[in-house]
Amino acid sequence: MKVSRNDIINLAKSSYNHTGNVDVVSLASQLGIEVYAVEESDDFVAQIKYSKKNDQFYILVNKNHPHTRQRFSIAHELAHYVRDHDKIKAKGAMNRQNGGDANEEHQADKLAAEILMPDEIVRDYMNQMDVDSTQVIKHGLIAKLSEKFKVSKLVATLRLRHLKYYVPYIEFA
Ligand SMILES: [Zn+2]
Structure with a gap:
């Protein structure tokens, strides 16, 4: 499901009003995205993937990173989901290593902060x-x-x- 910047901010606000903070995993799940905390080397931050076969988006995040960092990483990937939806579908994945150019990454960081702190x-x-x-x-x-x-x-x-x-x-x- 394609969502706009406003849609995700509204979901974030309603999550905050329900639970007292923005639950990024619940946000992902409301959008039909599955989130997995994975055992990876320290330089792996997070990734959003799309499986054509299952028509399913996945966010992977490094389970060994601090909780606040994991939350930011998930919010960053959600921002890509909103901003770069078609690109992820076409390429199958996006992450900080092989993903966007500097501007796309900067915009995703910015929207991530807006999601976590509406x-x-x-x-x-x-x-x-x-x-x-x-x-x-x-x-x-x-x-x-x-x-x-x-x-x-x-x-x-x-x-x-x-x-x-x-x-x-x-x-x-
Ligand atoms: Zn990114």
Whole structure:
């Protein structure tokens, strides 16, 4: 089933409202995509595949990577599913190694962050925390967001900046 950017953001919002965070595996399953955590070497991140024989999409993710990284990887592959649907069907697969060009990868990362931290939901959360875009975002709040949305602090920081909140530094710890 082909879905638009808005469709997947709406699914993400409804997942958040049901469970308190965006369940990317449930999102995939609502789209008819099967997700497998696989034993692979460390340089394998994730991949989306299409089987013509079964007319079925699959997302594979490295089971040894941290949970937040796996979630981001699955969201990234879901973004490819939305953006590069026909290409995956034609090529049979797409991944960071042999998949898209730099721009496609960048766009997939961007949509992945939007799926994990939907615009309205992040803004509501920031309002609840009594923070607006004129204030300097402190590290403690990045940590809270990272825990709430189950993303890395780096992803939380970049997403906030994209939404025009002021985060003056990145802590990689
Ligand atoms: Zn990719």
